[in-house]
Amino acid sequence: MLEAPHVLVGIALAEKAGHPLLAIPLALGSHFVLDMLPHWNPHLNTEMRKHGKISTMTRRIIFVDSVISAATIAYFTYRALPDTFLAATILLSAFAAIFPDLMEAPYFFFKKKTNFLEKSIKFQKAIQTDAGPIFGILTQIAVSAVSLWWILK
Numbered sequence: 001m002l003e004a005p006h007v008l009v010g011i012a013l014a015e016k017a018g019h020p021l022l023a024i025p026l027a028l029g030s031h032f033v034l035d036m037l038p039h040w041n042p043h044l045n046t047e048m049r050k051h052g053k054i055s056t057m058t059r060r061i062i063f064v065d066s067v068i069s070a071a072t073i074a075y076f077t078y079r080a081l082p083d084t085f086l087a088a089t090i091l092l093s094a095f096a097a098i099f100p101d102l103m104e105a106p107y108f109f110f111k112k113k114t115n116f117l118e119k120s121i122k123f124q125k126a127i128q129t130d131a132g133p134i135f136g137i138l139t140q141i142a143v144s145a146v147s148l149w150w151i152l153k
């Protein structure tokens with residue numbers, strides 16, 4: 001799944017769980033649950049295997065997704081102020097929600113291989129439910145919209 005919907009779910013959990021010790025593990029767990037929903041995203045593993053590198057198109061998608069995610073995290077963290085406790089909970093939960101993917105970034109971008117990373121990538125790949133681009137983007141828009149609604153209501 002793209003990172004923006006993961007981030008929004010992490011923020012929603014932070015806002016509703018009330019405590020970081022509850023919100024952060026829930027946000028981390030939400031990553032795996034969301035990846036089981038049918039979704040579309042660029043296939044970094046396949047591109048690496050086939051071409052030994054990640055395509056320009058995929059890099060662009062990742063860039064846009066990262067900018068949206070970073071802006072979303074910044075906005076909702078700032079919005080929680082002056083409640084620094086909530087702001088910190090939001091920030092940490094948002095990162096927990098994307099941590100499994102963040103952790104893999106060095107593998108894909110700098111070709112850093114470790115046993116643990118390879119196992120993690122294998123596990124994440126095994127739980128993904130892939131869908132075609134149209135349906136697979138719609139499900140992520142739905143996840144994002146429901147999370148936003150939940151945060152703002």
Ligand SMILES: [Zn+2]
Pocket residue numbers: 001031035100101124
């Ligand atoms: Zn993932």
